[in-house]
Amino acid sequence: MVKIPEDVIEEIRSQVNIVDVVSQFVQLKQSGKNLFGLCPFHEERTPSFSVSEDKQIFHCFSCGRGGNVFKFLMELQNISFPEAVKKVAEMKNISVDDKYFRGSGNSQSAAENSQQKQLIDLHEQSVKLYNHILTNTKMGEPALNYLHKRGVTDDTIAVYQLGYAPAQRLLKPFFDERKVDFQLLRKSGLFSEDQDGNLRDRFVDRVMYPIRNGSGQTIAFSGRLLTTDSDMPKYLNSPETEIFNKRKVLFNLDLARPNIRSKDPAILFEGFMDVITAYQAGIKSGIASMGTSLTEQQIYDIKRITHEVVISYDGDTPGQKAIKRAIDAFNEQKSQIEMKIISIPGGMDPDEFIRNKGADDFKQLIIHAQAPIEFELSFLKKQYNLDSEVDQTNYIAEALKLISRVDSSISRDLYLNRLAQEFGVDKSLLQQQLAPLLARPNTQASEQQHAYHKPAQTVKQQKHYSLVEKAEMQLMNRMLHYHDIWLKVSNVSGFSFVDEQYQMLYLLAEGYFTKFDDYNVATFSNLISEDSLQSLLVDIDMLELPDNPTDAEIDSYLNILMHRAPVEEKLKKKRAELKQATKIGDVDKQRALTIEIVKLEQQKRMKQQV
Numbered sequence: 141m142v143k144i145p146e147d148v149i150e151e152i153r154s155q156v157n158i159v160d161v162v163s164q165f166v167q168l169k170q171s172g173k174n175l176f177g178l179c180p181f182h183e184e185r186t187p188s189f190s191v192s193e194d195k196q197i198f199h200c201f202s203c204g205r206g207g208n209v210f211k212f213l214m215e216l217q218n219i220s221f222p223e224a225v226k227k228v229a230e231m232k233n234i235s236v237d238d239k240y241f242r243g244s245g246n247s248q249s250a251a252e253n254s255q256q257k258q259l260i261d262l263h264e265q266s267v268k269l270y271n272h273i274l275t276n277t278k279m280g281e282p283a284l285n286y287l288h289k290r291g292v293t294d295d296t297i298a299v300y301q302l303g304y305a306p307a308q309r310l311l312k313p314f315f316d317e318r319k320v321d322f323q324l325l326r327k328s329g330l331f332s333e334d335q336d337g338n339l340r341d342r343f344v345d346r347v348m349y350p351i352r353n354g355s356g357q358t359i360a361f362s363g364r365l366l367t368t369d370s371d372m373p374k375y376l377n378s379p380e381t382e383i384f385n386k387r388k389v390l391f392n393l394d395l396a397r398p399n400i401r402s403k404d405p406a407i408l409f410e411g412f413m414d415v416i417t418a419y420q421a422g423i424k425s426g427i428a429s430m431g432t433s434l435t436e437q438q439i440y441d442i443k444r445i446t447h448e449v450v451i452s453y454d455g456d457t458p459g460q461k462a463i464k465r466a467i468d469a470f471n472e473q474k475s476q477i478e479m480k481i482i483s484i485p486g487g488m489d490p491d492e493f494i495r496n497k498g499a500d501d502f503k504q505l506i507i508h509a510q511a512p513i514e515f516e517l518s519f520l521k522k523q524y525n526l527d528s529e530v531d532q533t534n535y536i537a538e539a540l541k542l543i544s545r546v547d548s549s550i551s552r553d554l555y556l557n558r559l560a561q562e563f564g565v566d567k568s569l570l571q572q573q574l575a576p577l578l579a580r581p582n583t584q585a586s587e588q589q590h591a592y593h594k595p596a597q598t599v600k601q602q603k604h605y606s607l608v609e610k611a612e613m614q615l616m617n618r619m620l621h622y623h624d625i626w627l628k629v630s631n632v633s634g635f636s637f638v639d640e641q642y643q644m645l646y647l648l649a650e651g652y653f654t655k656f657d658d659y660n661v662a663t664f665s666n667l668i669s670e671d672s673l674q675s676l677l678v679d680i681d682m683l684e685l686p687d688n689p690t691d692a693e694i695d696s697y698l699n700i701l702m703h704r705a706p707v708e709e710k711l712k713k714k715r716a717e718l719k720q721a722t723k724i725g726d727v728d729k730q731r732a733l734t735i736e737i738v739k740l741e742q743q744k745r746m747k748q749q750v
Contacts, residue, residue: 144240149666152229158196158209167445178444196662199678206678208662259383262328263358270303270348280304283347291495296420305343329381349412356394360384386430388437399425405448414490421499434469448478450509455484467512480509544577608705612642615697617683620659638705
């Protein structure tokens with residue numbers, strides 16, 4: 141592979157705003173000079189992930205990751221540097237010679253990701269085959285007719301690349317003809333294995349719904365049985381593989397994300413057809429979990445990109461129970477997401493409602509969606525026989541617990557009025573029962589209800605640096621940003637940084653300044669291949685130091701690094717030797733070392749006064 145020229149890399153980077161790229165994956169909010177959001181690289185409750193639009197870099201104060209736009213995509217999507225450059229170029233429609241990307245990726249990352257990429261490629265090929273069978277063959281006609289009867293258009297079939305796995309098993313011969321490795325096929329999840337070790341197509345006579353990851357790559361399938369067969373499950377999903385974990389995937393997130401970013405609420409559905417029918421009707425922010433209760437990872441992925449979610453599950457009893465579980469799951473994770481609930485009339489599911497009533501009526505349901513408390517009170521009421529005085533009493537007690545979690549005192553009062561009128565109870569009695577519930581401090585439920593209304597706070601975790609490392613960081617920051625300081629320090633005879641990492645950055649910076657007159661952290665970052673050095677550079681650049689450094693400040697750093705640091709290192713060594721001499725009882729050596737330590741301490745005090 142031909143190395144991408146530095147001027148080409150810089151041209152691509154300079155034409156893309158890192159905020160636009162990061163915002164596709166992280167919900168960012170302005171806080172001071174920078175934008176903050178939840179880190180996409182680890183789970184956290186309080187935003188510590190920062191993006192500097194001025195500097196065109198990102199930095200997480202918790203996990204320490206940082207770098208420019210290329211580094212962000214490399215970390216997020218587990219891709220090589222050339223692949224990241226190519227993706228950024230494609231975002232801005234920048235034409236770059238293909239020779240730079242042939243065989244892209246360094247040997248280490250290529251080895252690490254090779255199998256994952258091969259598995260994804262198998263799924264992408266399977267998508268094309270299944271889609272071709274559905275749309276272009278006679279054996280696919282029954283499946284195509286089924287989708288058309290459900291109102292799915294050819295355009296929607298193309299968008300979602302829906303397909304058909306025929307009763308005649310074709311996938312295994314398809315890959316055998318291409319001489320795909322047997323062990324890779326075993327690991328793909330596309331086949332089942334019999335007792336003799338033979339592989340057979342897992343999906344047979346099923347309408348195929350490709351499942352994509354957040355980057356739009358197909359990683360699994362869900363197949364709906366086309367013909368009635370009591371021995372086979374109606375829906376069959378891919379098993380868990382190296383590239384697919386159903387607890388970590390949200391169906392349609394890749395297509396919904398841009399619409400959610402444009403301020404549409406995330407619509408959480410139960411089924412794939414709900415999402416697809418809504419998308420076809422112009423409601424394009426729908427997502428769905430993988431047939432299981434919402435997981436912590438799925439909630440975190442939603443929380444990263446939006447603060448508002450509308451839950452739209454089936455209108456029947458199982459669907460209502462699933463809504464209650466979803467509300468509880470969001471609350472348990474302290475998601476700080478504003479929830480609203482759609483109650484679909486007539487026990488219909490969203491797919492059925494949209495097809496029968498139309499998109500406009502469903503949009504009205506979204507507009508008039510309930511607050512969770514409204515839904516929970518209604519759901520709670522169905523658990524009791526309200527003709528019974530005992531059940532009425534129990535319902536009121538449980539309803540008061542729900543009302544106690546409401547943040548607004550006005551809203552609480554309105555709910556109390558409703559409860560009093562509905563059951564003919566004196567409101568003052570309800571207020572007396574509510575008072576002790578409100579007095580309980582910091583209950584988990586009240587934290588959940590209050591969470592969204594609290595102003596967003598960001599966390600900057602302070603690392604503890606030694607005196608020497610603090611001086612190295614601050615001096616490096618000054619040298620990079622002020623060329624006169626760079627010239628002054630680089631001309632000091634015998635100067636070098638104490639720590640090897642800082643010295644390496646210093647040497648790389650020398651090379652940078654031979655090519656560029658002005659310092660730009662995002663540009664300099666392109667010249668650094670080592671992850672730890674990139675993170676260190678971002679840490680250095682994110683330091684908040686006063687403007688206009690003085691000569692005294694720089695001289696202080698130089699004194700610490702060139703005079704005090706060597707003394708500190710000797711002291712550390714001598715103290716270790718003294719500890720060992722004491723341990724073995726060598727009195728003479730203890731005496732000699734003590735004298736040396738005293739002299740070094742005197743030198744240290746003298747250096748501090750310089």
